[in-house]
Amino acid sequence: MEQQASDVIIATRTALSQASALAVQYSFSVIGAIILLFVGWIIARLLHNWAYSGLSRVRGIDETLARFFSNILRYAVLILVFITVLGQFGVQTASIIAAVGAIGLAIGLALQGTLQNIAAGIMLLVLRPFRVGESIETPAVSGTVTEIGLFATELRTADGLYRLAPNSILWNVPVTNYSRERLRRHELSVTLPNEAHIEAAKAKLVEIASGDSRIEQTPAPSAFIAELGTDTTSLTLRYWVATGAWWATTRDMLERVKQTFYAAKPEEAAPPAE
Structure with missing residues (x-):
């Protein structure tokens, strides 16, 4: 009985010692992770503001496009910080990156039409074949442009109707702009x-x-x-x-x-x- 009690005490002390060592080890990891998340969030925010401010001053860059690219930069930094934090706890980040890539590919295939609209919206905002307030005509749609978004463009027809056109049908066809020339x-x-x-x-x-x-x-x-x-x-x-x-x-x-x-x-x- 005394031998069993002694074994229990030794096992308990060993467990407590190991738990104490793990607590000390992971406490530093947790503190470091919190600090890294905080610093990463600040850096992401600063880069977002810097990118938005810089793109807004570039002639020909629409505000929607400036917000889009600045948000992409911010979220990219946050994802990088999150993966780095996981690495602090011994998680294999390579497998996480591969999984994120596979998920992104699956989402891209599922949202192929939506991604086409986004790509077309970016090109429309960069090249500016038409602007808000201009009257345009394409083989599929015509009217006065009221808003240009990343996914679709809003127009008002000559008879006062609201019309929403996906950006892909405005980018891949000839566009006649009745308001561009003086x-x-x-x-x-x-x-x-x-x-x-x-x-x-x-x-x-x-x-x-x-x-x-x-x-x-x-x-x-x-x-x-x-x-x-x-x-x-x-x-x-x-x-x-x-x-x-x-x-x-x-x-x-x-x-x-x-x-x-x-x-x-x-x-x-x-x-x-x-």
């Missing part, structure tokens, strides 16, 4: 009988265009014969106008030309040939 050309056609005074009609068209202050005089408006028919001659008036005033000017010019050439009597609208 000037926009318009061509207006008029069909007159062959017996009309063509030169007088051309001069009248140029006079109508020159009388509108919204129409650019450099390059100056011009009128020319566009098509010859059996009984009629088609004239084309070509002029340039500021993009923002294109629609209003086009409507007004159509009305003036109609009143001049089609609303009056034939002999007044088309002077006889000399």
Whole structure:
């Protein structure tokens, strides 16, 4: 009995000694891990702010893109710190990295369409084929851009409807931007009988265009014969106008030309040939 009691005491002392040694060993590891996490969190935060501030000052970098890249940098630092902390406790980080890579690959395959939208969104934000407030048209969608996100772009159609377009369908197709250039050309056609005074009609068209202050005089408006028919001659008036005033000017010019050439009597609208 005494021998058994002595063995129990020795075993207990050994266990306590080992537990004390482990506690001392892992206490330093825990303290070091806490310090490492705290320092890593501060560094990640500082790098995030530094990256966001630097990217925001770069011309052509959208705020959404600046936030995206700065957040990627922050989370990359935090993941690196977390793996380092696990290594402090003897965890095989190589297997963790391999597992994270496999999980990332599986998620990437499952979200292939979403990742395509993100990649397209990044390219749209970097290259800027259109900006917020500009009117665009593609084979799939058209409207005024209200917001450009990483996954999709929001538009407002001409009849006031909300439209959400995935970025992938805006990046892989031709995009017509109606608002990017300062000037926009318009061509207006008029069909007159062959017996009309063509030169007088051309001069009248140029006079109508020159009388509108919204129409650019450099390059100056011009009128020319566009098509010859059996009984009629088609004239084309070509002029340039500021993009923002294109629609209003086009409507007004159509009305003036109609009143001049089609609303009056034939002999007044088309002077006889000399």
